[in-house]
Amino acid sequence: MFSVILYGRNDSHGYNLHKRAAISFNALAEVMSDPADEILFVDYNTPDDHPTFPEAIADTLTDRAKKAMRILRVRPEHHAHLKSKTHLVALEAQSRNVALRRSNPNNRWILYTNTDMLLVPRNEAESLSTILAAAADGFYQLPRFEIPEMLWEGAFDRRDPAGNLAKLREWSIQFRLNQVIHNAHPVKYDAPGDFQVALRQDLFAIHGFDEDMILGWHCDSNLAVRLALLRGRVDTLIDKVFGYHCDHTRVAAANNKGRATRMNDEHRFVWDVTTPYLPNQADRWGWPDVTIEEIRLDRETxxxxxxxxxxxxxxxxxxxxxxxxxxxxxxxxxxxxxxxxxxxxxxxxxxxxxxxxxxxxxxxxxxxxxxxxxxxxxxxxxxxxxxxxxxxxxxxxxxxxxxxxxxxxxxxxxxxxxxxxxxxxxxxxxxxxxxxxxxxxxxxxxxxxxxxxxxxxxxxxxxxxxxxxxxxxxxxxxxxxxxxxxxxxxxxxxxxxxxxxxxxxxxxxxxxxxxxxxxxxxxxxxxxxxxxxxxxxxxxxxxx
Incomplete structure (x- = not known):
């Protein structure tokens, strides 16, 4: 039914990455119910002498998560031609496009999110798979609700996704976690990249993420603008599912330097966009001619x-x-x-x-x-x-x-x-x-x-x-x-x-x-x- 696309590398991006990522991987697998559902993790630019990030934390993943996960390893050699053009060691547009190109063609939907999100169906009897199966063609977003670090770090068990989702249902009320932050149309919500669901065929039609965006930030807003132009509207699934983010602001991530943070040009890539299509990368997005290694945690390790x-x-x-x-x-x-x-x-x-x-x-x-x-x-x-x-x-x-x-x-x-x-x-x-x-x-x-x-x-x-x-x-x-x-x-x-x-x-x-x-x-x-x-x-x- 759907492919979840995530990216990262074997480093310490942000705060307590290993725990929040394991919590997220396991929780995503927990809300999958279709045999074709998959988690595509692009391990981007991990040094060759290191294992991929999911391999490094495999002992904290559930069997369900290991079975659903496909790891696509983008080696430092693949990134070398971009190294002199960006300060970042992991690139979002390239990573997400590599996964999109290699996603299961039988899946109708692509879900873009990040390695610290938990998705909680509002009806416990439903899975995300059944929710998306019933959804009409379109482009969907969700607001992001924050989880204080003490809650996910101190009380979540990495290998108990069902228990973690149950806690969120209770805590969201007890601790008043659910606050919707609206943003300008078509971005719709703050932090749009934590839940963007689009038809796989639509993403192929618009040539994926814009691979000229190599300085970080606004990639998801760019996608939102282009999909809104393609579809004519932006829909929400807030009536069906809530999205929670494991807040990790105690330690600044590598791409967060406060006022000195280098970003993609917001005007060029968001407010001045007039077409959903990227004809200049139509034949090269997602690196179709590059052989990308695939690793499965449920097979030979x-x-x-x-x-x-x-x-x-x-x-x-x-x-x-x-x-x-x-x-x-x-x-x-x-x-x-x-x-x-x-x-x-x-x-x-x-x-x-x-x-x-x-x-x-x-x-x-x-x-x-x-x-x-x-x-x-x-x-x-x-x-x-x-x-x-x-x-x-x-x-x-x-x-x-x-x-x-x-x-x-x-x-x-x-x-x-x-x-x-x-x-x-x-x-x-x-x-x-x-x-x-x-x-x-x-x-x-x-x-x-x-x-x-x-x-x-x-x-x-x-x-x-x-x-x-x-x-x-x-x-x-x-x-x-x-x-x-x-x-x-x-x-x-x-x-x-x-x-x-x-x-x-x-x-x-x-x-x-x-x-x-x-x-x-x-x-x-x-x-x-x-x-x-x-x-x-x-x-x-x-x-x-």
Missing amino acids: SFQRYQAGVRSAIEPATAAYTASTLDGIHYEDLSYDLLHTLPFVCDQVLTYPRQTTVMLIGARPEFLERFATAWQAMGFTSPVQVPIECQQRETAPPAGLEIAPFVDLVGRAGLFIVEFGFASQQTHDPVRTGRRASPLDQAHLKIVERLFRLAAATEAETRPAGQHVPRRFIGVNVINNPYSRLFTDYVAANINPFSTQVLAGPPVAARTAKGRLTRLRDRYTSVVGLGSMRKPRLKPMGRQ
Whole structure:
């Protein structure tokens, strides 16, 4: 019957976002009764190394909400062409149009609302689905009633939507919550974006939201004006349903800077609008040619993928715990517990697109083999790239690897993993006991270091064509040892606990201005295509 369209990202927009969003998602699902009803959440511009917002709060959602929800993930790479034009990290018009384009074509209605709204049918025997089924063709709005923060934060149970709706029916009387705030026609009510219901066919006809509105505010008023022009009137459902908003003004949201707030031009986009149509975006609204990932919480979850990957690559522990040490006398000992470390590496890559290509520059063969196994089991579809300069075994490489010269791979990599370990270390060797690098270990590490420096220093120049977001580097065994400083010289990584053995971040742009980088480029000119003074001297590692 209807598709609810919401948008957001995995951040802390406003106050106590996680709770009010969970309350809202569950309450929306509670008033759905048609099998075709759906909640479309556009997760816009969440960093690639984060899960989507609904995934992050999935444990607080009801089964009903998970079944109804479709998550459409708009990656930072999709937003990159707009980044220089707006101060916002999540764009309303683009988000809502992406969802509208991909909404269930069998649904008659589209409901635009936000992630802190609860809709309460005035007749408890009715659902929103039955209300909309009986509604005549048109464009409908509702006034927004505010819920004081203490009520929703202090008394609502995220996973009890029926109970929350019942409380609102009582509290709306007890606490006098229901006050209608009128606005100028055709906006009709204050805060119109919290409930706008229109026919799906009408929204397609007028080409969705205006995607020129990238500064925030007035998007919903613009839509109201255009739908009023199309339909000739604005109707209300106040006789059938009330809409309540979880007030969150204790902390200003990112797009609310008081008098300094940047907004779309109200005259251009609201009062001066004379046509419902947007012919300039008729062929491009909602990004019809962009492949958008869809995630379903009621099907395969990220945790299930993670679990499958790690379980395929390591064996369960046979002891209650293992041990390592931060003692300074073992600073140069690069031995580490691979079976303990691999789960933290998998955690770093899981949220990337499944077609991502990862380049693994490493010294320890077993790490490569176990990671490649986990990578495939987590559902990634591209092979793990391994520079031939790092290849050690004479036998055929494991399945799922692409082995080629570094220069042939670096321009296609979407992600880098760099591992600094002892090639000679075996799985169950004791760790951090004062072990020193053998000549063979030193040879492998030297090649890993050179390739890492080159990959990080030239990341912008070797980035795949059309990609605007810097590629991430994940360092393995780069905490509290001689490679800690090297890695953080080239990568903007946070400080992590030693136990994880993992640091990660984008390359440090300032490195490109350093003199030794210029010398490094000169030495490997053929790799970055800056000339052919001489070929790199890198050779395959010694065979074992």
